[in-house]
Amino acid sequence: MVATLHDVALLAGVSIKTVSNVVNDYPHVRPSTRTKVEQAIAELGYTPNPTARSLRSGRTNVIGLAVPDLALAYFAELTAAVIAAAEASGLSVVVEQTGTGDRAREISVLTNARRKMTDGLIFSPLEMGPEDVDHLDVGYPLVLLGERIFDGPTDHVTMRNVEAARAATEYLIHSGRTRIAVVGAHEDEVIGSSALRMQGYREALAANGIPFDPALIGPSIEWHRANGAHSMADVIARGVPFDAVFALNDTLAFGAMRALQEAGLRIPDDVAVMGFDGLDEAQYSIPSLTTVDPGRDWIARTAVDTLRERVRIDNTQPPTLKLAEFTILERESAPPA
Template identity: 45%
Template sequence: MGKTTLKDVGDYVGVSAKTVSNVVNNTGWVGDELKERVHRAIVELGYRPNAAARQLRSGRSGMIALALPDLAQPYFAELASAVVRAAAARSITVLINQTNGDFEAERRIADGVGIPVMDGVILSALALTARDLTHREDSMPIVLLGEHIGESAFPHVAVDSAKAAEAATNHLLASGRRRIAAIGAQSDAPRETADLRLAGYRAALAGAGITPDPTLVAFVNEFQRADGVAAMKGLLANGADFDAVFAFNDLLALGAMHTLISRGIRVPEDVAVIGFDDIEEGRFATPPLTSISPDKDAIAHAALDLLLDAGKPDPTRTVAAQSLETTIPFQIAKRASA
């Protein structure tokens, strides 16, 4: 079988080769539904453009960088997979970099140091600030992920952590729980995610007429399983009276749930548990973990669209005047733990 062409893809979808070219090169205007059909056809037919010719025509390399804090974290690994899938549908190669949340590592990526010529970078920063990014030494487009950066002159894709945390806590309240512990507060930077989720938890309690009990808030150093174990052990050792737990990510929830079950405390009969991120591991826990489920594929597609369409800041507009944040929807994945 010969090499798949633009015309082959167009015939498969029922559109012209020019329309397929517009989707591949992100030019012209193509509706979202048709664009998605073309992307699926590209993957199914195995279409691969001539990279050299494409770069000459478009001035693009066909490569982007994705920089994430910790690929050992299932959420970031699953997000990276979503970005790679979305990029492949656009015939784009992704160079993945792990920064460990280190300031210098994030700065090098933002400045394009040590990486080949790219069409842009998608960065989930934990150490860089908006001020740091205004002094970048590279002009390649950049799109930011997560809560840390806040307002900046660059496009930004995030889930509304406060609203999602409020929804998680309200889910527990709706099941009749009233003594809800929170695991994941942090006292050291970076703590934007923890602060937003703590604010959402408190807002839900206040909305139910419940005064937040500071003894039910457990602090952690990191969002890892072991931190969830330690936090739950601390709550139990202190004699905290609770009938539910909202953990600020799924790894904390899994660690907390492991400790509860090992102590003979039934989940959800005695203590309901809800997490955040909806990682695959949680679906196979015992019991399966209820979790806030951000749309990871939507995050990937939104970040790529912003990177290819409007990755550069507009220097003629102030940060306050710019509407650059894309908020991604979430839902509650309801399972047996809560």
């Protein structure tokens, strides 16, 4: 016979409500009581009915993840990390793509019908900005990723873009490079990854007495390989001297390295190259790419844990901002001094 909640309660000598609290992982259960219930569950081989649990608790054990585009390597690896972290917590993930350049679609993902099928949402907008902060005031647990909106009404897990970009630039400076080109700048951007990484770049130059040279900046609206190659080729064609490149993401760096090699420039002898994102692919490029790991896996785990706690315990506490630590991964394209 299949064991029931009632059978577990009888064997453990507790109420059915107490067994339910243990099964649903409620925090306010005495450790000794929890141990008795768990032992009874193991002895009887009791398996909770997920459908019944969902109906009773109002939870689905499914969370949503909305990212701009899985064709972008960073978001593909972030999604894989979120799914792994969720599965480790007994959760499933419904993934949605909002597209790039589509602010209306990003806003709609916050209210579409899928929200009724999930316990909460991890959301990484690419187009929404500070003027859209009111759209984040939703009636369910929401964890924000990225750099588009700060000081909103929701938990926010993100990277230290300015500090990491400054450290990456200073790494190049300390290795003897003083003419550092940038690939991937967004002209006139005030908020977002590009603006913050450019801020870190300029801070590093200023701190080391190196004047900022706008001729070294290669703009690119999108951050794909082709854009990196085109932006790098444009800097080369202008004849501006440089001895290093800071690509604002790894995918741009791969394109930039192709353009450098086609121009007959040796990496790192003639030009050192630094990326940003810590993509898995970076260690297999030729030469392997020195890059900034901004803490992607930590961001994924922390976002899942934060959302899970909001679902389990309380969604009324003040929002939190959690910042990942970063690491520079030293490889062949920019060896240390």
